[in-house]
Amino acid sequence: xxxAALDLCRALLKCPSVTPQDGGSLGVLEAVLKEAxxxxxxxxxxxxxxxxxxxxxxxxxxxxxxxxxxxxxxxxPVGDAARWRFDPFSGxxxxxxxxxxxxADMKGAIAAFAAAAIDYVxxxxxxxxxxxxxxxxxxxxxxxxGTEKLIRxxxxxxxxxDHCIVGEPTNPETLGDMIKIxxxxxxxxxxxxxxxxxxxxxxxxxxxxxxxxxxxxxxLVAKPLDAGTAHFSASNLEIVSxxxxxxxxxxxxxxxxxxxxxxxxxxxxxxxLEAELRGRLEAVAAGARYTATFEPxxxxxxxxxxxxxxxxxxxxxxxxxGRRPILSTTGGTSDARFxxxxxxxxxxxxxxxxxHMVDEHVAVADIDLLRETYxxxxxxxxxxxx
Numbered sequence: 001x002x003x004a005a006l007d008l009c010r011a012l013l014k015c016p017s018v019t020p021q022d023g024g025s026l027g028v029l030e031a032v033l034k035e036a037x038x039x040x041x042x043x044x045x046x047x048x049x050x051x052x053x054x055x056x057x058x059x060x061x062x063x064x065x066x067x068x069x070x071x072x073x074x075x076x077p078v079g080d081a082a083r084w085r086f087d088p089f090s091g092x093x094x095x096x097x098x099x100x101x102x103x104a105d106m107k108g109a110i111a112a113f114a115a116a117a118i119d120y121v122x123x124x125x126x127x128x129x130x131x132x133x134x135x136x137x138x139x140x141x142x143x144x145x146g147t148e149k150l151i152r153x154x155x156x157x158x159x160x161x162d163h164c165i166v167g168e169p170t171n172p173e174t175l176g177d178m179i180k181i182x183x184x185x186x187x188x189x190x191x192x193x194x195x196x197x198x199x200x201x202x203x204x205x206x207x208x209x210x211x212x213x214x215x216x217x218x219x220l221v222a223k224p225l226d227a228g229t230a231h232f233s234a235s236n237l238e239i240v241s242x243x244x245x246x247x248x249x250x251x252x253x254x255x256x257x258x259x260x261x262x263x264x265x266x267x268x269x270x271x272x273l274e275a276e277l278r279g280r281l282e283a284v285a286a287g288a289r290y291t292a293t294f295e296p297x298x299x300x301x302x303x304x305x306x307x308x309x310x311x312x313x314x315x316x317x318x319x320x321x322g323r324r325p326i327l328s329t330t331g332g333t334s335d336a337r338f339x340x341x342x343x344x345x346x347x348x349x350x351x352x353x354x355x356h357m358v359d360e361h362v363a364v365a366d367i368d369l370l371r372e373t374y375x376x377x378x379x380x381x382x383x384x385x386x
Contacts, residue, residue, distance in 0.1 A: 009111035010091035013100035020051035061126030068132035072139030109167025169352030176321030180347035182303030232265030
């Protein structure tokens with residue numbers, strides 16, 4: 001028989017919640033939480049030049065400690081829907097899996113921790129402590145009107161959180177593989193080199209910006225940024241595009257540009273990183289006329305130092321799945337970067353093998369196993385083990 005978690009997962013998958021559209025997903029979740037006795041709030045945030053984003057905060061209980069679950073119902077675009085085995089917003093069941101955009105990232109985990117929390121409240125009430133939810137529709141997008149504003153809104157209302165679990169798909173292959181205890185930061189930059197347009201047969205009359213751009217890009221990547229730290233791998237700079245926009249073979253262009261992304265560890269701040277890269281560019285500029293710009297950075301490197309809460313979660317995962325999870329900081333950014341300023345935060349969810357891909361799907365058995373894992377975490381946490 002389908003579990004309550006699976007039913008909720010399928011209901012969420014049927015909502016076309018491609019950022020910034022909600023598609024009804026928060027309403028589905030709010031309805032089941034309200035019915036279970038949670039106090040819920042729908043909060044919409046906006047900012048100039050961005051779409052309004054709806055968010056959901058819910059809580060059962062008023063006392064401490066408060067364990068909050070966080071996640072996002074928005075999903076990335078499906079791409080070519082004709083390439084999918086099933087309608088990407090159908091929540092189809094086949095071959096022991098549930099299929100749809102967001103199954104792994106991360107509607108499956110939301111369904112699992114909501115089902116676990118609802119069951120816990122039904123069996124125990126909240127005589128001690130509280131369970132909360134921070135759910136946004138702006139994680140896959142700019143992340144401006146989502147978790148960062150929602151948690152500040154809650155804090156300003158007097159809400160306090162002791163620990164948080166984010167349901168990102170942390171496991172590479174098998175449920176129980178990995179807990180994320182932090183994330184590297186992410187910084188974007190653009191390099192524009194200004195030359196002088198001319199005929200390719202008369203290079204002396206022109207100044208080819210591509211020659212300068214290649215030299216400058218080489219300087220950015222020639223030397224490693226660092227060798228990594230105790231919890232982080234080495235920072236890396238990747239040049240992600242080189243653009244000239246020149247359709248002609250016989251014209252030297254007037255301008256060339258490159259875009260790059262740096263994933264950086266806790267040795268760096270955006271300011272120190274920008275200074276390092278500007279220094280590398282100046283060292284080889286040799287008269288090149290260029291501008292280097294860096295986008296505002298809201299993704300800083302962070303780590304939650306392993307402690308009793310980390311041990312509690314890891315022990316429960318091992319007892320439930322039979323696997324001892326690795327503590328990792330790998331992967332991209334997540335909304336945990338906003339939560340870490342308010343309480344210790346870990347990430348644990350489903351297997352992420354198909355996230356963002358055509359035919360995204362997760363095993364039905366994994367959804368139920370994840371629900372059981374979250375349920376046991378709640379039991380251990382409120383028994384006083386945390």
